[in-house]
Amino acid sequence: MKKLKASRRIGGKHRWNANKLLLHHLHAAIFSLGRLSRNALSSLLTLAVIGIAIALPAGLYLLLNYASHSVSNWDENSAAISVFLRQEIDLPTAQALQQKLLQRADINSIHIIDKDSAMQEFRQFSGFAGALDALDSNPLPHLLIIQPTLNEDSSTQDLQQLEQALRTQPEVDLVQIDTAWLQRFQAISNIGQRAILVLGSLLGIAVLLVIGNTIRLEVYNRHEEIEIMKLVGATTAFVRRPFLYTGLWYGLFGGLFAMALILLAIFWLSQPMQQLLSLYNSDLILSYPGLPTWTAIVGGSILLGQCGAWLAVGQHLRKIEPS
Amino acid sequence: MIQFEAVSKRYAAGRDGLRDINLMIDAGEMVFLTGHSGAGKSSLLKLIGLLEKATRGQIRVDGRNLGRLKGKAIARHRSRVGMIFQDHRLLTDRSVFDNVAIPLVVCAYSHQEIKRRVRAALDKVGLLGKEKTSPETLSGGEQQRVGIARAIVGKPPVLLADEPTGNLDPELSAEIMRLFADFNQVGVTLLIATHDIALIKTLPYRILTLNKGELSADSMNLHA
Numbered sequence: 062m063k064k065l066k067a068s069r070r071i072g073g074k075h076r077w078n079a080n081k082l083l084l085h086h087l088h089a090a091i092f093s094l095g096r097l098s099r100n101a102l103s104s105l106l107t108l109a110v111i112g113i114a115i116a117l118p119a120g121l122y123l124l125l126n127y128a129s130h131s132v133s134n135w136d137e138n139s140a141a142i143s144v145f146l147r148q149e150i151d152l153p154t155a156q157a158l159q160q161k162l163l164q165r166a167d168i169n170s171i172h173i174i175d176k177d178s179a180m181q182e183f184r185q186f187s188g189f190a191g192a193l194d195a196l197d198s199n200p201l202p203h204l205l206i207i208q209p210t211l212n213e214d215s216s217t218q219d220l221q222q223l224e225q226a227l228r229t230q231p232e233v234d235l236v237q238i239d240t241a242w243l244q245r246f247q248a249i250s251n252i253g254q255r256a257i258l259v260l261g262s263l264l265g266i267a268v269l270l271v272i273g274n275t276i277r278l279e280v281y282n283r284h285e286e287i288e289i290m291k292l293v294g295a296t297t298a299f300v301r302r303p304f305l306y307t308g309l310w311y312g313l314f315g316g317l318f319a320m321a322l323i324l325l326a327i328f329w330l331s332q333p334m335q336q337l338l339s340l341y342n343s344d345l346i347l348s349y350p351g352l353p354t355w356t357a358i359v360g361g362s363i364l365l366g367q368c369g370a371w372l373a374v375g376q377h378l379r380k381i382e383p384s
Numbered sequence: 385m386i387q388f389e390a391v392s393k394r395y396a397a398g399r400d401g402l403r404d405i406n407l408m409i410d411a412g413e414m415v416f417l418t419g420h421s422g423a424g425k426s427s428l429l430k431l432i433g434l435l436e437k438a439t440r441g442q443i444r445v446d447g448r449n450l451g452r453l454k455g456k457a458i459a460r461h462r463s464r465v466g467m468i469f470q471d472h473r474l475l476t477d478r479s480v481f482d483n484v485a486i487p488l489v490v491c492a493y494s495h496q497e498i499k500r501r502v503r504a505a506l507d508k509v510g511l512l513g514k515e516k517t518s519p520e521t522l523s524g525g526e527q528q529r530v531g532i533a534r535a536i537v538g539k540p541p542v543l544l545a546d547e548p549t550g551n552l553d554p555e556l557s558a559e560i561m562r563l564f565a566d567f568n569q570v571g572v573t574l575l576i577a578t579h580d581i582a583l584i585k586t587l588p589y590r591i592l593t594l595n596k597g598e599l600s601a602d603s604m605n606l607h608a
Contacts, residue, residue, distance in 0.1 A: 293462060
């Protein structure tokens with residue numbers, strides 16, 4: 062019986078401590094939020110700096126990610142080889158060549174774009190219709206688009222062999238493999254990704270320092286208040302808590318601000334982007350990022366805010382003692 | 385309640401704050417601490433409130449050995465000792481209510497409890513109508529009373545006051561002393577540092593005298 066009573070008492074004390082801690086947290090959260098709203102202008106300026114610093118690398122990353130995603134959608138056609146025939150070759154000769162080449166094992170299919178339909182398409186999309194009318198004859202050659210047979214062990218070397226074979230055909234003027242620009246794009250995209258990583262890290266550090274410095278300044282400004290708090294029995298944890306929440310709020314609102322900026326940028330870019338994509342005959346549309354992306358952006362921002370706050374209050378608060 | 389055993393306090397500059405103090409104050413006593421400026425009155429109060437630590441010797445308050453307290457325990461000790469200062473130490477950017485509420489907020493009292501206790505404390509010092517005003521707009525005597533309300537709101541068993549009447553005229557000083565006597569009536573232990581000899585000569589309490597950091601006299605004022 063005695064034991065039961067004792068354990069109940071301990072349980073009660075635990076609950077009381079938990080309630081007390083919850084109350085402290087609630088108080089610190091609301092108190093720090095109130096402080097931010099009271100200095101609305103300077104808080105907004107800080108938030109804008111954080112928001113921009115986060116939106117910049119995050120937005121660039123999304124854009125690059127989107128671009129490589131779009132390109133990878135073209136992958137199935139990516140290995141296509143464009144074979145431009147010589148100007149004087151007529152359509153029957155081209156078709157004969159098509160039949161002849163189809164015998165090869167390393168060619169899967171061949172599609173002919175004859176010079177007249179090519180001209181028509183060019184007239185339609187290039188905007189040079191007037192200039193093209195001034196020409197006496199069609200300057201475009203016939204074009205064979207060759208889909209090589211690709212399987213898992215086909216290498217770039219096989220492709221190069223095929224290219225070589227095509228080049229030696231007497232009817233052929235120019236052979237172009239589309240993978241070249243794809244590879245280049247991939248390389249550029251890799252550089253871009255690293256550049257964004259560097260930029261993101263630097264701006265992340267900047268956010269950390271901005272939040273850290275803002276909070277450090279606040280600690281300095283509230284020196285007297287901290288002393289009095291400690292004088293009447295506040296622990297270092299109690300005094301520190303509102304500052305950590307300040308960091309949390311800066312991170313949260315800065316992240317939301319960054320999110321708004323990115324949304325605005327996507328909205329602003331979506332129409333011209335659509336136009337560009339339609340020129341590439343792509344039916345992709347510029348989509349808004351999903352929940353995981355937003356969670357990552359806002360979560361990362363909150364994390365930076367917390368780290369910045371810890372950086373600022375770490376040893377500093379412990380040293381402020383009443384005298 | 386408060387016990388000093390061979391306590392010395394030496395400051396970084398090599399200056400002696402206190403030298404070999406032995407002292408015993410019982411629970412429920414009201415004691416005046418007097419002496420010239422620089423005699424060590426403030427140092428002694430700071431040691432009890434644990435704003436500073438003794439260089440040598442042992443101090444016990446309410447059974448706690450102050451030299452052994454760390455971190456949270458220091459904070460808890462401070463919440464059990466109310467301190468009143470000559471310069472009030474109020475936060476001018478907060479209302480009288482918020483100033484008095486600080487010790488309760490630190491101890492996580494509920495909102496209703498804080499309201500009730502702060503109003504009771506302000507009522508005790510006669511400032512119930514001034515909750516929403518800024519301390520800056522109050523007179524010196526009123527500010528001191530806000531400081532006293534803050535010190536008593538958490539109902540600490542020990543109250544320390546450092547020159548609480550330093551800037552007040554005799555009438556207001558007497559009023560503050562009556563307030564302290566009231567607290568003492570309900571069992572609070574008080575130690576009041578003052579150099580206002582004329583005032584304490586009229587009051588029937590024990591007087592400790594410090595001289596150059598040493599306890600030079602410990603007497604009961606029987607003339608009052």
